[in-house]
Amino acid sequence: MSDNIKEQSATTGGTTDENELAMRAMTGDTAAFSELAGKYTEPLRLYIQSICANATDAEDICQESLRKAYMSVCQYNPEYQFKTWIFSIARNTAIDHLRRRNNFSTVKLAESDEPPVEVPETESSPEDNMIDDQSYDLFIRSIAALPDRYRRIAELRLLHDYAYQEIADELSMPLNTVRTRIRRAKAMLEKMMRK
Helix, strand or coil: CCHHHHHHHHHCCCCCHHHHHHHHHHCCCHHHHHHHHHHHHHHHHHHHHHHCCCHHHHHHHHHHHHHHHHHCHHHCCCCCCHHHHHHHHHHHHHHHHHHHCCCHHHCCCCCCCCCCCCCCCCCCCHHHHHHHHHHHHHHHHHHHCCCHHHHHHHHHHHHCCCCHHHHHHHHCCCHHHHHHHHHHHHHHHHHHHHC
C-alpha cells in the first residue's frame, strides 16, 4: 500500500481492515475487492430480498450489484463507510430491476442504506402495495420538482444508477460539481419527502 493511501486511510479514520481493503481495491487490487465481496455477498442478498421477494431475482441483483461496485470502486469515497456505499448500489440496482419489470409494488424506499436486522416473511397486502406505489410516485414527483440544475443529475444518479463519472461525462461537468449537486439534490429530496 502506498504512503499516500496509508495517509488517506489514517486521515479518514480508516484503520479497520475493511477500509484498508477498500483503499487497496481502489488501486486495482482485485484480491482486496474479492475479500470485500465475500464479506458482503450474503448480507447484500438478504437486503435485496427485502426489496425484491423473488430469491432468484435477488441472487441475480446481488451479483449485478457486486459487478457494478467492482466496475466503479475507484469512485468510492473513503470518507464514508464502504458498507453504506455498496448497499446504496444494491438498493439502486434492485429498484432499477423492479422498474424494468413494471413491478413497483415490492419496492421499499427506506431512508437508510443499511440492511434490516431481520427480514420478515410476510405477504404484502393490497394496502401495503398501494402505500409502496404512492411512495415511489412521491419519489418520482419530488425529483421532477427539483430545480433545473439538480433535476437531471438526480434522475441520472437516483433513477438510472449512473456513476458520478458517467454523469460528469454526460453533462460535460467537473466531477466535483456533480458530487456537490448530487449531495444537495439528496438533501432537498429528503426534505420534500418528509413534508
